[in-house]
Amino acid sequence: xxxxxxxxxxxxxxxxxxxxxxxxxxxxxxxxxxxxxxxxxxxxxxxxxxxxxxxxxxxxxxxxxxxxxxxxxxxxxxxxxxxxxxxxxxxxxxxxxxxxxxxxxxxxxxxxxxxxxxxxxxxxxxxxxxxxxxxxxxxxxxxxxxxxxxxxxxxxxxxxxxxxxxxxxxxxxxxxxxxxxxxxxxxxxxxxxxxxxxxxxxxxxxxxxxxxxxxxxxxxxxxxxxxxxxxxxxxx
Amino acid sequence: xxxxxxxxxxxxxxxxxxxxxxxxxxxxxxxxxxxxxxxxxxxxxxxxxxxxxxxxxxxxxxxxxxxxxxxxxxxxxxxxxxxxxxxxxxxxxxxxxxxxxxxxxxxxxxxxxxxxxxxxxxxxxxxxxxxxxxxxxxxxxxxxxxxxxxxxxxxxxxxxxxxxxxxxxxxxxxxxxxxxxxxxxxxxxxxxxxxxxxxxxxxxxxxxxxxxxxxxxxxxxxxxxxxxxxxxxxxxxxxxxxxxxxxxxxxxxxxxxxxxxxxxxxxxxxxxxxxxxxxxxxxxxxxxxxxxxxxxxxxxxxxxxxxxxxxxxxxxxxxxxxxxxxxxxxxxxxxxxxxxxxxxxxxxxxxxxxxxxxxxxxxxxx
Numbered sequence: 001x002x003x004x005x006x007x008x009x010x011x012x013x014x015x016x017x018x019x020x021x022x023x024x025x026x027x028x029x030x031x032x033x034x035x036x037x038x039x040x041x042x043x044x045x046x047x048x049x050x051x052x053x054x055x056x057x058x059x060x061x062x063x064x065x066x067x068x069x070x071x072x073x074x075x076x077x078x079x080x081x082x083x084x085x086x087x088x089x090x091x092x093x094x095x096x097x098x099x100x101x102x103x104x105x106x107x108x109x110x111x112x113x114x115x116x117x118x119x120x121x122x123x124x125x126x127x128x129x130x131x132x133x134x135x136x137x138x139x140x141x142x143x144x145x146x147x148x149x150x151x152x153x154x155x156x157x158x159x160x161x162x163x164x165x166x167x168x169x170x171x172x173x174x175x176x177x178x179x180x181x182x183x184x185x186x187x188x189x190x191x192x193x194x195x196x197x198x199x200x201x202x203x204x205x206x207x208x209x210x211x212x213x214x215x216x217x218x219x220x221x222x223x224x225x226x227x228x229x230x231x232x233x234x235x236x
Numbered sequence: 237x238x239x240x241x242x243x244x245x246x247x248x249x250x251x252x253x254x255x256x257x258x259x260x261x262x263x264x265x266x267x268x269x270x271x272x273x274x275x276x277x278x279x280x281x282x283x284x285x286x287x288x289x290x291x292x293x294x295x296x297x298x299x300x301x302x303x304x305x306x307x308x309x310x311x312x313x314x315x316x317x318x319x320x321x322x323x324x325x326x327x328x329x330x331x332x333x334x335x336x337x338x339x340x341x342x343x344x345x346x347x348x349x350x351x352x353x354x355x356x357x358x359x360x361x362x363x364x365x366x367x368x369x370x371x372x373x374x375x376x377x378x379x380x381x382x383x384x385x386x387x388x389x390x391x392x393x394x395x396x397x398x399x400x401x402x403x404x405x406x407x408x409x410x411x412x413x414x415x416x417x418x419x420x421x422x423x424x425x426x427x428x429x430x431x432x433x434x435x436x437x438x439x440x441x442x443x444x445x446x447x448x449x450x451x452x453x454x455x456x457x458x459x460x461x462x463x464x465x466x467x468x469x470x471x472x473x474x475x476x477x478x479x480x481x482x483x484x485x486x487x488x489x490x491x492x493x494x495x496x497x498x499x500x501x502x503x504x505x506x507x508x509x510x511x512x513x514x515x516x517x518x519x520x521x522x523x524x525x526x527x528x529x530x531x532x533x534x535x536x537x538x539x540x541x542x543x544x545x546x547x548x549x550x551x552x553x554x555x556x557x558x559x560x561x562x563x564x565x566x567x568x569x570x571x572x573x574x575x576x577x578x579x580x581x582x583x584x585x586x587x588x589x590x591x592x593x594x595x596x597x598x599x600x601x602x
Contacts, residue, residue, distance in 0.1 A: 127322055133309045134281060134316035135385045136339030142310075145335075149326045 016190035024166035027106035039117035061111040065171025100177035105166035113162040120154020160222035237294035245286040261437025271442040282309035293389040315382030321374035323366035336385025346386035372403040433510035434593030452598040468513035491553035513561035515586035530582040
């Protein structure tokens with residue numbers, strides 16, 4: 001498969017596909033635990049400032065992506081407060097690196113992930129969690145042994161949705177980490193770049209086809225896995 | 237192990253104020269909705285933090301506001317049986333049963349899986365998932381799950397209320413076995429006087445947040461102000477003497493011999509029999525030429541006219557008390573008065589199978 005793809009795609013196109021996959025995968029995997037915790041807090045707890053947290057999580061969904069990208073640049077750029085801190089204490093720079101692209105993709109995909117998982121948590125009967133508590137399980141154990149298995153289909157759906165969103169992220173990425181081939185040029189950025197130069201249509205079209213295949217594949221996979229898990233969890 | 241319930245709590249307009257200590261066995265919280273049963277049970281379960289109080293099963297103190305002791309629900313070592321079974325749908329029956337055991341201290345695991353499975357007759361269900369069980373099976377598994385958590389106190393909040401009559405009849409015997417074969421105290425919430433008659437060692441009748449009456453079933457169920465006039469009943473302790481070929485069982489009670497439709501317990505077994513007050517007929521003279529099989533001779537201990545046309549007549553029969561509900565007109569026509577000798581007549585078929593409970597008797601306090 002990889003050989004066929006490398007033969008069919010030009011080196012620059014192949015680099016963009018690989019980069020996109022890596023960026024989206026990291027964005028999804030790293031934000032998943034945080035997404036589950038955030039969704040659980042939003043679904044099950046009442047606290048002052050809940051609406052503010054909810055708003056912050058959803059902000060990337062409603063802001064123009066360019067604005068999100070710019071805010072990331074201001075915060076995480078070398079001169080930004082968070083960026084400086086990361087650079088000084090951990091030697092991590094994300095601006096204009098593939099890691100930055102992953103951060104941008106993760107932030108943009110986060111609201112979709114949290115929404116899917118939150119819906120799944122809200123569908124779990126709190127009476128079951130209560131029953132687990134009376135049987136001796138602490139809150140953490142209730143979550144791990146009852147809530148988590150029951151929301152697994154929602155987590156899978158949320159993760160795949162986030163992955164698809166991360167693959168397609170454009171505005172925030174190009175604003176935050178620019179469009180550097182081999183470094184930050186993900187698939188959508190590459191398609192855009194190819195369309196800007198004469199004779200780039202063929203390359204763009206090949207990437208478009210790859211994008212469609214990945215999107216469809218992700219969708220079918222999520223349906224398949226969610227259905228299998230739901231059958232296992234659902235009781236029969 | 238006795239159960240101490242001292243709870244004072246204000247919930248808006250509603251005030252709960254209870255201070256009782258119940259002896260070992262099944263303690264039934266009895267009362268109409270809004271009487272404070274659920275509030276009290278939630279306080280025991282730790283789902284509600286009362287303003288003031290002390291709750292303890294033997295020396296296991298769950299709550300004591302005086303010493304600021306308050307155990308969170310998961311540390312209370314309870315076996316809570318809910319109205320709906322609340323089984324975990326993603327686990328097999330076996331996994332459901334063993335769930336609480338994970339969290340129980342090693343030295344306090346109580347009953348073994350084999351014994352509980354045997355007690356509840358759920359061996360053939362172990363590999364199934366809850367989604368494939370009937371309502372009665374689910375509730376049996378829920379009882380087993382609570383039992384296997386090694387509880388120091390079992391809570392049952394109207395565990396039969398969501399089941400139809402046939403399922404109720406299926407589950408009740410398991411609670412009787414629980415009472416007689418497991419040494420864990422049980423706090424059982426119910427608004428059904430039939431369940432009280434069969435299960436209770438002690439009844440606590442609640443009304444508007446206060447204890448309206450407390451005692452063994454015969455005492456509380458004979459009280460019209462607690463159960464309502466239509467539900468007034470006697471509960472007799474009996475022993476099966478013989479099963480006759482014509483389908484009747486002969487029972488020995490402290491009130492005399494009773495003949496009832498075949499009781500599903502072996503000869504020698506202890507049972508309790510609920511006799512509804514309105515099923516008892518009174519006669520001054522020994523009746524003759526009557527189809528009714530049971531005629532018990534006693535002395536009128538008490539006559540209590542009701543607000544309506546009826547009166548409650550309590551007979552002392554042997555060492556037991558039998559309550560009859562008759563009209564005031566009949567009391568007058570017969571000239572009934574305390575101290576008189578009187579005959580109580582009971583049709584054998586007036587006692588339904590669900591009125592017959594098996595197993596351990598309650599203590600009476602005189």
